[in-house]
Amino acid sequence: MSEQPTIEASDLDVYYGTSQILFGVGLSVQKGDTMALLGRNGAGKSTTMKAIMGLAPPRRGSVSMRGRVISGLKPHHIARAGLGFVPEDRQVFPEHTVEDNLLIGRKKGPDGEDEWSLKRIYEVFPLLEPLRYRIAGRLSGGEQQMLAMARTLMGNPALLLLDEPSEGLAPIIVQRIAELLQQLRSIGVTILIAEQNMHFCLGLANRATVIDKGQIVYSASIEELKRNDEVRQRYLAL
Ligand SMILES: Nc1ncnc2c1ncn2[C@@H]1O[C@H](COP(=O)(O)OP(=O)(O)OP(=O)(O)O)[C@@H](O)[C@H]1O
Ligand SMILES: [Mg+2]
Secondary structure (H helix, E strand, C coil): CCCCCCEEEEEEEEEECCEEEEEEEEEEECCCCEEEEECCCCCCHHHHHHHHHCCCCCCEEEEEECCEECCCCCHHHHHHCCEEEECCCCCCCCCCEHHHHHHHHCCCCCCCCCCCCHHHHHHHCCCCHHHCCCEHHHCCHHHHHHHHHHHHHCCCCCEEEEECCCCCCCHHHHHHHHHHHHHHHHCCCCEEEEECCHHHHHCCCCEEEEEECCEEEEEEEHHHHHHCHHHHHHHHCC
């Protein structure tokens, strides 16, 4: 267990203009983990993800990937280093077909990994195969979320970062996405998932970090979080 964390953020301060949004945020994701970053609306989940991705560069603190410092790099270099980010608004290419979106996302991983082909994507995301020639902009929200995840996996990332994948989706679709994420975890994909919806994460993550008002207030296994009524009530109850 001496392997370096896939991602380690320490002591991040992030500002938007003059207002400080993150205060000394730290979190660490080990290879194979599904880490849930939980917190209420406005707690700082998206900002933490953007800080890791270099989209909201931290004024203080650092982010390392397998021991190598990546904070300070440009976002496209951070992405190329092996971080695959699906933002809240999903950002598929709306004018392109599903399959073209996947092919656009295709690249080798940071160490030349080449695990994800169209064939493998359609095995893991069987709902996408019959949609392959559809225009992405006409897909439902759930289909677009699956496509965004699949397209990002085509880049063979060492870490998949998902910002609120369940947001705005019907419960049955949320369930589908949860099952997909469980499957990704079972095949060894390392995932950091930001969610307001704790229940969505309880069945699929193995670790949890809770953020409140821009500060990390709790970090433990998902089992411990399930047992900790106080933390759930205080920071995660709606
Ligand atoms: N571009 C911005 N400029 C100024 N303040 C911002 C900006 N984006 C977010 N904020 C503020 O930063 C804080 C954290 O926002 P963030 O989007 O990180 O929260 P979140 O946990 O992702 O919330 P949500 O569950 O709504 O997605 C909030 O108070 C928000 O109003
Ligand atoms: Mg957010």
